[in-house]
Amino acid sequence: MKIYIEVNGQKKVYDVAPDEYLLDTLREDNFYSIKRGCDNSSCGVCTVLMDGKAVQSCTLLSVKADGHKITTIEGYQDEAKKLSEHFGHQGADQCGYCNSSLALTVHAMKDEIVKPTNKDIKEYLVGNLCRCTGYEAQHRAIKLCLEDDE
Amino acid sequence: MEIVNYFKAKTVEEAYKKLQEDPSNLIIGGGAWLRLSSKTVNTAIDLEYVGLNQIKETENSIEIDAYVTLREVEKNEALSNLFSGIVNKGISGIMGVALRNLVTVGGSVVGKYSFSDFITPLLAVNTEVVLYKAGRMSLEDFLKLRTKEKDILLKIIIQKEEVLGYYYKMKKTGLDFAVVNVGVTNTLGHLKIVVGARPSLAAFAVKAMDYVNNQETVTDEVIEETANIAINELKFSTNSKASKEYRIELAKVYIRRGLKEVTK
Numbered sequence: 001m002k003i004y005i006e007v008n009g010q011k012k013v014y015d016v017a018p019d020e021y022l023l024d025t026l027r028e029d030n031f032y033s034i035k036r037g038c039d040n041s042s043c044g045v046c047t048v049l050m051d052g053k054a055v056q057s058c059t060l061l062s063v064k065a066d067g068h069k070i071t072t073i074e075g076y077q078d079e080a081k082k083l084s085e086h087f088g089h090q091g092a093d094q095c096g097y098c099n100s101s102l103a104l105t106v107h108a109m110k111d112e113i114v115k116p117t118n119k120d121i122k123e124y125l126v127g128n129l130c131r132c133t134g135y136e137a138q139h140r141a142i143k144l145c146l147e148d149d150e
Numbered sequence: 151m152e153i154v155n156y157f158k159a160k161t162v163e164e165a166y167k168k169l170q171e172d173p174s175n176l177i178i179g180g181g182a183w184l185r186l187s188s189k190t191v192n193t194a195i196d197l198e199y200v201g202l203n204q205i206k207e208t209e210n211s212i213e214i215d216a217y218v219t220l221r222e223v224e225k226n227e228a229l230s231n232l233f234s235g236i237v238n239k240g241i242s243g244i245m246g247v248a249l250r251n252l253v254t255v256g257g258s259v260v261g262k263y264s265f266s267d268f269i270t271p272l273l274a275v276n277t278e279v280v281l282y283k284a285g286r287m288s289l290e291d292f293l294k295l296r297t298k299e300k301d302i303l304l305k306i307i308i309q310k311e312e313v314l315g316y317y318y319k320m321k322k323t324g325l326d327f328a329v330v331n332v333g334v335t336n337t338l339g340h341l342k343i344v345v346g347a348r349p350s351l352a353a354f355a356v357k358a359m360d361y362v363n364n365q366e367t368v369t370d371e372v373i374e375e376t377a378n379i380a381i382n383e384l385k386f387s388t389n390s391k392a393s394k395e396y397r398i399e400l401a402k403v404y405i406r407r408g409l410k411e412v413t414k
Contacts, residue, residue: 001156018156018194019184040185042325047248053221054248061181063156064196105248126324127246 003066007031008075016062022048023057025065026072033073033100037129044128047101048072054108073100076107082148086141094132102128106142116146151187153194162202162282162302165195169300177302179257180219182249202256202304205229210310216256216303220268221247223255229308233275234412236315236333237308240271243319256303262293262351265327269293270346271317273354274333276309293351313337316408319347320400322391329392330400334408341368341409343376345401348386355380355405368413377405 005012007026014025023046026034037043039058046058049071073080080103087093102125109116109124116124121142130138159165169175172192178184202215207228214223223229224241244250244267258268259279269289277289282302287295289306319331328347335342341362346352358380365372386397 017153019151019153021185041182041245041249044246044248050251053251055251056248059180059182059185059249060252061153061156061178061184061194063158064178064181064198108247123242124247127248 001063003063005065005067006069008071014062018061018063020062021058022060022062022065022070025062026057026070031072031074035097035101037097042127042129043098044105045098045101047104047128049075049104049108052108052111054105071104073103076103079103079107083141083145086144087138090137090141090144092133092137092141098128098130102130102138106145110146110149115150118143151184152190153184154191155193156196157193158196158198159200162197162200162304165197165200166282166302168193168195169302176300177256177260179217179260180253182253182257183261197256197302212308212310213305214255214308215305216254216259218255219251220244220253220255220258221250224250232308232310233271233313233315233335236271236274236317236335237268239317240267240319240331240333243267243321245325255306259289259292259306260303264349264351265331265347266352267319267328267331267346270331270333270344270352271315272306272308273346273352274315274317274335274342274344275313276311276337278307278309280304280307290354293353311337314412316411318404318407320404327391330397330404332401332404332408334405334412336412341412343380343405343408345380345384345405347391348384348397348401349389349391350385350387353384355384357383358405362409368409373406373409373413376409377402380405 003014035045037045041056041059047054048057050068083103113120157168174191175193178194178196197217202217204215206213220241224238230238279292280286284301314336316334319328331346333344343355344352358376361379362376381398381402386394388394
C-alpha cells in the first residue's frame with residue numbers, strides 16, 4: 001500500500017506492506033542514522049520524531065506514519081553538531097551507536113519541557129540505552145547543551 | 151504479527167463492521183505488542199481518523215478516548231492533581247517516553263495485560279469503560295468479562311473523587327515489567343486494595359477491603375491483618391520474573407505501606 005510521509009521536510013511516497021515497520025522503510029531508503037537494536041522497543045536506538053514527538057520506529061508500523069512528518073537526525077544537523085561537540089568534550093561518546101537517537105530525544109524534550117531539570121532529563125532519557133558510557137557523561141553534555149540555548 | 155490488510159476506518163460503525171467480518175480482524179492500538187505476536191491477522195483496523203483522541207474534563211469526571219496515548223494521559227494536569235497522581239505515576243513507569251508516545255489507552259485496557267501498570271491504578275480509582283456495543287460498565291466488570299463478541303472501546307471515564315492514593319511497582323530493572331504492583335486508595339474513608347502482576351491480572355482484595363472498611367480505626371494491627379487477608383485471598387504464582395513466595399512477601403509489604411500512606 002502507498003503511504004505519504006514527509007521525511008526531514010522532503011515529501012516521500014513509499015510502497016509498504018501492512019506489517020512493515022518504519023525502521024525498515026526508512027533504512028531501505030538509506031536513512032542509516034536510524035539504528036536497529038533490540039527490535040522490541042527496549043533500547044531506543046531506532047528513535048525518530050513523528051510530528052515532533054519521539055517514537056520508536058522499530059515498533060511503529062509504516063502505515064501509521066502515513067500523513068505524518070518524520071524527522072531523523074539528518075533533519076537536525078546543526079543542533080546535532082552542537083550536542084556531539086559536548087558529547088566529545090565530556091567523554092560521552094564511544095561507539096556512537098545510540099547518539100542520533102539520543103540527540104533526537106533531547107530535541108523532543110526541549111520542545112516539550114521548558115527548562116528541564118536534572119530529574120526531567122533523567123526521566124526523559126529512560127529507554128535510551130547506552131552500553132558504553134554509563135550516562136553520567138551524557139547527562140553533563142546534555143546539560144551544557146541546554147545551557148548554550150539559554 | 152503478520153498483517154494481510156490494513157484498514158483506516160473513518161467512523162466507529164465502519165470499524166465495527168470490519169471487525170466482525172473475519173474472526174482474525176482486530177483493532178490496532180499503538181502496536182507495541184505486534185512484534186511479539188506470531189498471529190496472522192486478516193485486517194488490522196486503525197482508529198486514528200475516527201476521532202477518539204481527546205481528553206475531556208467535565209465537572210465530575212475525566213473522559214479519555216481510546217486512541218489517546220499514554221504519554222498524553224501522563225502529562226494531563228487535571229489527572230495528576232487527582233488521586234495523589236497515582237494514574238500518572240503508574241504510566242510513567244512504563245518503558246520510555248518514545249514508547250508511551252505510541253501506546254494507546256485502548257490497547258492498554260482492552261489488552262487486559264496482567265503486568266499492566268495502567269490497569270492497577272485505574273482499578274484503584276473509580277473507572278468505567280464505554281464500549282461501542284456493550285455500553286458503559288465498571289472497569290472491574292470489563293476485566294472479568296469473558297465473551298467472544300468483539301467490541302470497540304470508545305473511552306474510559308474516571309470519576310473525580312476525593313481520593314488519597316498509593317501506587318508502587320516493584321521491578322527488577324528500569325525497563326522491566328512489574329514483579330508485582332499494588333494500588334491502595336482511600337475515598338473519603340473507604341479503602342480499596344488492588345494487586346496486579348501476581349502475575350495474573352490486577353484484582354481487588356475483596357475480603358481484605360471488607361475487613362478494613364469495617365474497622366473503626368485503622369491501627370497498625372488492623373493494617374497487618376488486612377495485608378494478611380489480602381495475600382491469602384489473592385492468587386499468586388511463579389513465572390520467569392519471580393516466585394510465588396517472593397511475590398506474596400512483596401505484596402504484603404506494599405499493601406501495608408499503601409494503607410499507612412492513605413490513612414495517615
